[in-house]
Amino acid sequence: MITVEWRGKPVWVVSLTDEMVKTLGQHDDKLSDPQLEVTSQQPDYCKNATRSIKPNLMVMEGVCTHLGCSPSPKLQPGGDMGGDWQGGFFCPCHGSKFDLAGRVFKGSPAPTNLMVPPHQYLSDAVLLIGEHSKEAA
Numbered sequence: 279m280i281t282v283e284w285r286g287k288p289v290w291v292v293s294l295t296d297e298m299v300k301t302l303g304q305h306d307d308k309l310s311d312p313q314l315e316v317t318s319q320q321p322d323y324c325k326n327a328t329r330s331i332k333p334n335l336m337v338m339e340g341v342c343t344h345l346g347c348s349p350s351p352k353l354q355p356g357g358d359m360g361g362d363w364q365g366g367f368f369c370p371c372h373g374s375k376f377d378l379a380g381r382v383f384k385g386s387p388a389p390t391n392l393m394v395p396p397h398q399y400l401s402d403a404v405l406l407i408g409e410h411s412k413e414a415a
């Protein structure tokens with residue numbers, strides 16, 4: 279995972295293993311908006327299971343949708359997040375939890391999933407944040 283700055287905000291670029299991607303379909307019942315119905319939180323081309331253009335590479339703003347703190351990466355299962363934690367992000371300010379695709383868990387004070395900014399890949403190695411991809415959803 280790396281963090282870059284865009285418009286004064288942290289943007290995370292998170293590499294997910296195939297195992298991590300598989301976990302994303304396993305807890306929809308625990309999420310507030312698993313089907314991405316709040317469409318303002320991601321571009322149409324990221325309205326998919328991983329909320330990303332490339333399934334193994336997430337791009338999202340590292341800004342909690344509650345009051346704007348920056349959540350902490352808790353990418354690995356378990357640990358101090360408990361035995362049923364499959365990996366994701368935890369906001370220490372008021373306890374919001376997000377999965378590896380930035381989808382918020384029910385019971386969190388954050389009202390919506392983390393924001394996926396406009397972005398596109400200029401090549402396999404070059405990511406441009408701030409301009410929309412022309413790829414279809």
Ligand code: FES
Nearest residue numbers: 342344345369372
């Ligand atoms: S700012 Fe993240 S939970 Fe309140």
